[in-house]
Amino acid sequence: MQSSPVVQPAKKSRNLRWRLIISAILISSLGILFYFDHKIGRSAPVLLLLCLFLAIRGSWEMTNLLKTRSFQPKFLLVALGSVSIILATWLKPLGIGETQGVDLSYLGPTMLTFSLVMMALFMMSALRFREPGQSMETLSAEIMSVVYVGVFLSMTAQLRWVAGPQAGYLVLGSLIVAAKGGDVGAFTLGKLFGRKKLNPLLSPGKTWWGARGALVASAFFSWLWLTYMPPVFNPNWEACPWPLSILYGIVVGVVGMLGDLCESLIKRDVGKKDSAPLMPGFGGILDILDSVLYTGPVAYLFWSLFPMASWV
Structure with missing residues (x-):
């Protein structure tokens, strides 16, 4: 009985490290694929x-x-x-x-x-x-x-x-970085500080602290990416306006959390924990991509309606 308070934080710490490592590997692998595709x-x-x-x-x-x-x-x-x-x-x-x-x-x-x-x-x-x-x-x-x-x-x-063929992976990358950054922020703050559940019936693992972490991380990574990456793609490109970069990140963060909850709705209603046992700690492809897929149409609408791209 005395060991459980020690074991539980240790388990949380291992899960957190595992998710951070796998997230870094997945994002890096996508970056390599996108680099070669951009060159083609x-x-x-x-x-x-x-x-x-x-x-x-x-x-x-x-x-x-x-x-x-x-x-x-x-x-x-x-x-x-x-x-x-x-x-x-x-x-x-x-x-x-x-x-x-x-x-x-x-x-x-x-x-x-x-x-x-x-x-x-x-x-x-x-x-x-x-x-x-x-x-x-x-x-x-x-x-x-x-x-x-x-x-x-x-x-x-x-x-x-949507913002021109040369800026394709700048735009696609902005969604992935903001959405998955929000996932990491939600998981990190949720595991470290989360107590009050966001929706205990639908997704008992999500907390209000996790939601705060998702919004802050999405906004930060969106601003970081859209500020410093445009000149990397083209030296003549300027950074996206910072208010729009932050707003975009917040929108992606909110919709990404909704996407996560919507996939949880499917799994809970059919009585399953993961979409598939593809990767320990992550589930299947749909579990990994839930926030990205659900946010894709909203990101497309955002880039179509707002002057995000100064180079177009």
Whole structure:
């Protein structure tokens, strides 16, 4: 009985070190991949391959996660739909990746493909129908899976071109650094000081101190990245305006926490702890990318509407 107060902090410390080390490795690996992809040019083949892998793996995790009660989503259908939406993002004849700036008017290929995928899912559900009681649940699970994996991932990937092809990884990096920095800040302060739970029924591990840590860390890393990295990409580029950099970080931090809670909603409702046992302490791909995927559309909207890029 006397040893438990000592063992628990030691365990927390080991978990914290493990998460910090793995986060550093993952972000560094992405940085290397993005560097080579930036050198190749605006077609971004490395990013395409990465997104296709994430779409397939994410589809597998989501369909396995949702196979409970009357939900029986088909991995092949969800994976094909998600991959199709990702490929639509790279459709050069329709303008994606070929212009100096990509704004809200360039979402046509993604939305067109999404519409066709929805039609295909409805058609397959109709062909599979045998008796009442399961079709709508399974169809709903498949549609949600395609949206969560395919559409969210596609919107995140389109940050590669939203502020011009040369600034693609400056923009995409800003989201990853702010979102994952917020995750690290939330985990760090939550484990060190957190007592009061943020939402104990949905996600008992999250605390109000963790939420504060997420906002502060997201704002700080966003400001740091958008202040000092633009000249690294191009000596003629100026830093993003600091009020917008901080506001962007706060928005990413808030939406990232919501994304984390929304993924927790899925896992809690189906009675599972992680989306998949991919990495100890992190779970599956969807557990690692939840804050990034959920924030992708908001980041795209932010860069489209606000004068973040002084070089455009």
